[in-house]
Amino acid sequence: MSSRCARDELEMSRDHEGGLTRHAPLRRRLSQLVFFTTTLGCPLGWLALLATRSLAALSRGRRRQLARWSELLYAWSTHEVLAVVLFNSALELGQYFQYLLDPRCEPINALLREYFADQLSEPKCLSIRATTGPGTFVLAAAAAVSTAAGLQMHFSMRRTAAATLPVAAHPLGLAPELASDYSPPPDPQSAEGVEGAATDRSPPSEAAPALALPGQ
DSSP states (O other), X not given: OHHHHHHHHHHHHHHHHHHHHHHHHHHHHHHHHHHHIIIIIHHHHHHHHHHHHHHSOOOHHHHHHHHHHHHHHHHTOOHHHHHHHHHHHHHHHHHHHHHHHHHHHHHHHHHHHHHSTTTOSSOOSOOOOOOOOHHHHHHHHHHXXXXXXXXXXXXXXXXXXXXXXXXXXXXXXXXXXXXXXXOOOOOTTSXXXXXXXXXXXXXXXXXXXXXXXXXX
C-alpha cells in the first residue's frame, strides 16, 4: 500500500513538472510582454497623450478622456522603478548570493585555500561583482527627464482647467471637471434671489376651506 502511494505521488510530481515545462515558454512570453509594456510602452504612451492633449484642438470631453488615460498610463509606468532596481541590485546582488551560497561553498573553499591558494587571487568557489553599464545611466536620465516633463505638463493642464472652468463653492469640494455641472444657489440679497423667492412663494389656494373655531 505504501509503495503504491509513493508511486502515485511520484507520477503526480512528474505530471506537475511536465506541465510546468510545457507552459514555461508561455510564461516567459507573458513576463516579457508585461516588462516591455510597463517599462517602454506606458511611459511613451503617457507622454504622447499629454502632448496630444496640450497641442491638439480637442473638445472638453475628449480632453477629459485623454487626461484619464494619461493618468492611467502614468500609474503603470515603471521605467523609473527599473532604474532604481538596477542601481540597487548592483550594490546588493553579491551580498545576497553570498548569503545564500556561502554555507554550501565552505567545504570547497577549504580545498581551494589548501591546494590553489597560490594560483587564485580569491580562493572562493563563488565571487560575484555586479556592475552597471552605460545603459543604466541612460535609462536613469531618460526616466528623470520624462517624469519631470510629464509632471510639468500635467500640472500645467490642471491649472489651466481650474482657471477656465467655473469652480463653485461646494461643501464637498467638487473637482474642476465637475464644477461646471454645479450651479450655486442665488444670493438672497441679490435681485435674482429676491425674484426667485417671490416666484417660489405660491399664493394661498382660494378653494381651501376655512377652519371653524369652536364657539363660532
